[in-house]
Amino acid sequence: MKLGILMSGQGAQKVGMGADLYEQVPAYKETIDEASQVLGYDIMSTIVNDEENVKQTKFTQPAILAMSTGIYRALADIMPTPQATLGLSLGEYSALVAADVLTFDQAMRIIKDRGAYMQQAGDDNPGKMVAVMTEDQDLVIATINKLQAAGKRVYPANYNTFNQLVIGGVGADVDAAIAALTDAGIERLVELPVSGPFHTPLMQSAADQLTTRLADEPFSPMSFDVYSNTTGKKFSDVKTTLLDQIVSPTYFAQALQAMVDDGVDTLIEFGPSDTLYKFARKIVGKDIKRYKVTNFKTYQEVREMLAAE
Structure with missing residues (x-):
């Protein structure tokens, strides 16, 4: 198995996301609780179970990052080291955490601020x-x-x-x-x-704020390849790419095609929805194996699949 992990982006969120994983998977619960400590509020009550907050960028971005990372950690004991990861927009941060470029706490703090910047930019530029x-x-x-x-x-x-x-x-x-x-x-x-009109020049104020925010952030070497949907290729200059991402189009289709062309034969999406799982069939066809982990049921199915490999 040459595994590629797909990390969900914003828009995948929904009320109740990950609630069953939180109740039944200790490693997932530990990750969500860790994220709540960093954020200064309880993710489960503030976002997951709140119909209004789950729609707001400043809340949804940290919650999706926490959920995707929680799933990754919960499967780490049985999952082979991925050949590569790829996230959609916000999901790039989850992919970089998986590859040890960012620590989880570091990414949570950045995304807490990034989400607020983008929320404000969207409010200012509806x-x-x-x-x-x-x-x-x-x-x-x-x-x-x-x-x-x-x-x-x-x-x-x-x-x-x-x-x-x-x-x-x-x-x-x-x-x-x-x-x-x-x-x-x-x-x-x-x-x-x-x-808001994300990935357009109307988000420039958020990019400006993020430029200042990331100025002194350290980035570690990648444990494995991470593909960027901002460039459609493997990450090279992480900081520049994350800044360009705010105002530039995403090229998920091109990045996924490149990842598969480089040998990935199995894809698993981690996050609240199966959007990227569905995109993958349209992009790379049905010959590439595809799985998703969006809840406890699909988590169990993927654990069984990985155990059988």
Whole structure:
């Protein structure tokens, strides 16, 4: 088995996420409790079981990082060393923790601040994000370029698969893009439940704050490869990439394809949802083995699979 771990990003959160793992898996509970101590509030009551807080960037980012890391730690006794990890946006921090580039406490403190910066940037620059379902991504980019030339603030934000490109920006300008893309023949566009136009230049204030925040942060050598969805390649300059990530598009599809091209044959997603598990089938096909750990049931299934290897 050449294992690749996928770490969930923001948008995967939901009320009750990880509650059954917290109740039944000691290593997971220890991780969540450790994260709560760092944050200064109880993750389970403040976020996991609170329908309003679970929607807020400043709360969801630390909670997802804690959940993904908790699952990773809970399987560490039986799981082979991964060949590589890859996270979607926020999930890059979970991937870097797994590869020992960041300590868990260090990452939690950074993400507590990053989430607050992005929450504020989203509040100051309200907007929306829409998933455009089409294989003709060149058409989407050409349409956005025309709108930008006319002064519209709408941008490519997430290359999730080779037939799903998320766009984001100022609400009215994204609406103009929706109309133009519909006129161009694209039939399926889905608005996403997010609190800001992430991975666009509208997040520049958050990037500026994070630049100051990360100025003196140490980064350790990687225990194994970590692929970045900001570049679509293996991480090289970690700090620069994490700063670019705030305002730049993500290239999850390209990064996952590169990871599989380099030999990974089994993928497991850790986090609140199976979004990346689903993306993977569309990107690399059904020949690559795919698993997910999103709750206690899937945790048990993956433990059994790993024990049988």
